[in-house]
Amino acid sequence: MKDSNQFQMSRRGVLAAGVAAGVTATMGASLAAAADAANGQILRAIPSTGERLPVVGVGTNAFGVTAPDELAAIREVLRTMPDQGGKVIDTARSYGSSEEVIGRLLAELGNRDRFFLATKTAMRADFSTGAAVLDDCFQRLQVSRIDLLQIHNFGGFDELMPHFIEYKQAGKIRYIGCSTSEDRQYPQMLEAMEKHKLDFIQIDYSIGNRGAAERILPLARDKGIAVLINVPFGGRGRSFFPRVAGKPLPDFASEIGATTWAQFFLKFIIANPAVTAAIPGTTTTEYLRDNQSAGRGIVPNAAQVRRMEEYWDALPS
Numbered sequence: 001m002k003d004s005n006q007f008q009m010s011r012r013g014v015l016a017a018g019v020a021a022g023v024t025a026t027m028g029a030s031l032a033a034a035a036d037a038a039n040g041q042i043l044r045a046i047p048s049t050g051e052r053l054p055v056v057g058v059g060t061n062a063f064g065v066t067a068p069d070e071l072a073a074i075r076e077v078l079r080t081m082p083d084q085g086g087k088v089i090d091t092a093r094s095y096g097s098s099e100e101v102i103g104r105l106l107a108e109l110g111n112r113d114r115f116f117l118a119t120k121t122a123m124r125a126d127f128s129t130g131a132a133v134l135d136d137c138f139q140r141l142q143v144s145r146i147d148l149l150q151i152h153n154f155g156g157f158d159e160l161m162p163h164f165i166e167y168k169q170a171g172k173i174r175y176i177g178c179s180t181s182e183d184r185q186y187p188q189m190l191e192a193m194e195k196h197k198l199d200f201i202q203i204d205y206s207i208g209n210r211g212a213a214e215r216i217l218p219l220a221r222d223k224g225i226a227v228l229i230n231v232p233f234g235g236r237g238r239s240f241f242p243r244v245a246g247k248p249l250p251d252f253a254s255e256i257g258a259t260t261w262a263q264f265f266l267k268f269i270i271a272n273p274a275v276t277a278a279i280p281g282t283t284t285t286e287y288l289r290d291n292q293s294a295g296r297g298i299v300p301n302a303a304q305v306r307r308m309e310e311y312w313d314a315l316p317s
């Protein structure tokens, strides 16, 4: 695995980020100074508008549940998240009934406006037009406005993009972007970032998977594109937690404000100044409290990030 060059960016990128954030110093630990949201969440600016988001949200690929106890747990996550300072919810058309569950629960809770609602879709064979594919997202989520719509894994990118632009111009979508969690799609991601006016990208990046820090995250900084980080713990079903089960945190974890492994992993991600928000899969209020805590307090500096990488790389797999 190559070293991450996460603290490098061009002068143009520094200026773009600085203007958007309304700050001049945006690197490393100084980002902690941007914490002023509810509950002290660290905020990061979306470069295309300057709107600021808390650095830890939730991913919802496991929200497509029907069992009453699982639904109740997810309802509690969505009910309590805003008061903890969280805002970003990421879902997708392909996550079973996740969009529908979120739409139903937010309508019932009456708190949709407290969230930044992001979803993803690809072109679908069961719809005759790209516009119909987009309309389906609104219906499933029961909303008239989607904060961020992303083209999922480049499925039908060229066909969908004109509709994304049209819907954004009409004010139905506030931001547009595209996502992947596959290295093999990184060349497509880089091309899309160069050729299209994207507000956001969504990419896989974590302490155990640092490839995005080589070119994609620096380019996002340069181009002024906001970044959501998916699979921050390595992904459901292949997460890092078994690897650290029963292992104490390293002594230096207290220096970066991490009291659990989840916080350690998330602190690593938010240390990269290109990152706008990480979206860990969060199905319980216990996980929510833990993950949201990582979005407060200290942001590791470059030396601390190096130590985290060295520690992780030396752990038996």
Ligand SMILES: NC(=O)c1ccc[n+]([C@@H]2O[C@H](COP(=O)([O-])OP(=O)(O)OC[C@H]3O[C@@H](n4cnc5c(N)ncnc54)[C@H](OP(=O)(O)O)[C@@H]3O)[C@@H](O)[C@H]2O)c1
Pocket (backbone or CB within 6 Å): 058, 059, 060, 061, 062, 090, 091, 120, 152, 153, 179, 180, 181, 182, 202, 229, 230, 231, 232, 233, 234, 235, 236, 237, 239, 241, 262, 279, 280, 281, 282, 283, 286, 287, 288, 290, 291
């Ligand atoms: N191509 C794409 O665009 C793409 C691809 C994949 C994912 N995503 C997005 O990324 C989000 C996150 O991915 P993911 O959920 O697969 O993987 P993840 O966030 O890396 O990991 C989720 C796993 O971590 C566990 N977990 C969560 N919080 C924890 C905590 N505080 N302590 C201990 N364990 C914890 C969960 O446990 P449980 O199993 O107990 O719930 C689950 O197994 C998805 O929900 C989705 O929104 C996007």
